Amino acid sequence: xxxxxxxxxxxxxxxxxxxxxxxxxxxVADPGTASLVIGPFDLNALEVAIQLKERHGGQVTALxxxxxxxKEALRRALAMGADAAVLIDEAQVAAKEPSVxxxxxxxxxxxxxxxxxxxxxxQSGEWDFGQVGALLAEELGMPFVPFVPRLDVxxxxxxxxxxxxxxxxxxxxxxxxxxxxxxxxxxxxxxxxVKDIMMANRKPIxxxxxxxxxxxxxxxxxxxxxxxxxxxxxxxxKSECEFIDGEDGAEKGANLARKxxxxxxx
Numbered sequence: 001x002x003x004x005x006x007x008x009x010x011x012x013x014x015x016x017x018x019x020x021x022x023x024x025x026x027x028v029a030d031p032g033t034a035s036l037v038i039g040p041f042d043l044n045a046l047e048v049a050i051q052l053k054e055r056h057g058g059q060v061t062a063l064x065x066x067x068x069x070x071k072e073a074l075r076r077a078l079a080m081g082a083d084a085a086v087l088i089d090e091a092q093v094a095a096k097e098p099s100v101x102x103x104x105x106x107x108x109x110x111x112x113x114x115x116x117x118x119x120x121x122x123q124s125g126e127w128d129f130g131q132v133g134a135l136l137a138e139e140l141g142m143p144f145v146p147f148v149p150r151l152d153v154x155x156x157x158x159x160x161x162x163x164x165x166x167x168x169x170x171x172x173x174x175x176x177x178x179x180x181x182x183x184x185x186x187x188x189x190x191x192x193x194v195k196d197i198m199m200a201n202r203k204p205i206x207x208x209x210x211x212x213x214x215x216x217x218x219x220x221x222x223x224x225x226x227x228x229x230x231x232x233x234x235x236x237x238k239s240e241c242e243f244i245d246g247e248d249g250a251e252k253g254a255n256l257a258r259k260x261x262x263x264x265x266x
Contacts, residue, residue: 003058008121011126045121098131103220119181148182158175
């Protein structure tokens with residue numbers, strides 16, 4: 001079984017707010033010197049794929065649309081247990097939104113050939129659109145199952161658990177199919193061993209551009225955007241501090257209650 005896992009390198013969600021900056025001209029987050037990581041749900045998807053490989057054999061290929069820096073994310077995927085890695089160079093992709101991302105990833109998956117299962121995180125972890133999985137399935141003409149915490153091979157198909165508002169639904173799907181993975185206690189990403197990290201640094205990473213995937217300029221230029229970002233900014237949060245006076249605790253408490261009433265907090 002050949003499993004393709006789509007990942008994305010993003011700004012570390014745990015960075016200090018002071019390190020977060022916006023590029024107002026491009027309307028994107030400016031990474032600067034902040035650390036970059038694989039999106040948390042994409043890590044869950046990688047873990048699910050590797051667990052499937054360990055149970056049933058096969059191959060796991062990690063793919064990402066990104067810059068040269070995204071090779072670091074692919075190295076992490078290889079260290080976790082992926083067998084191969086593909087970088088699609090985003091320098092030649094002017095449009096940066098879910099439908100174009102799905103189109104490019106789908107072309108790469110078709111070029112890989114023989115893929116039985118496509119996994120991605122339920123959402124990217126920074127924009128949180130949560131659209132690429134469904135759009136990818138549409139591009140590939142495959143069935144799509146969202147919000148999957150775990151799945152397994154059953155005969156020639158797959159049995160997947162899907163989170164719903166009312167609980168867990170168990171569904172069966174043919175292969176190939178696309179699933180978006182959500183986090184669960186049994187798909188927490190493993191920590192690679194030092195030996196695996198060193199071996200991953202020696203493995204080749206395939207690099208493709210849109211032309212290698214049979215995509216023309218009209219498929220990836222600015223005109224391909226279906227989404228327009230009107231503005232992107234960091235909200236200003238104003239705060240003030242006022243000390244409550246009083247001769248003793250009882251008086252301070254009464255004064256505090258009075259202030260809260262005046263401000264209609266209570």
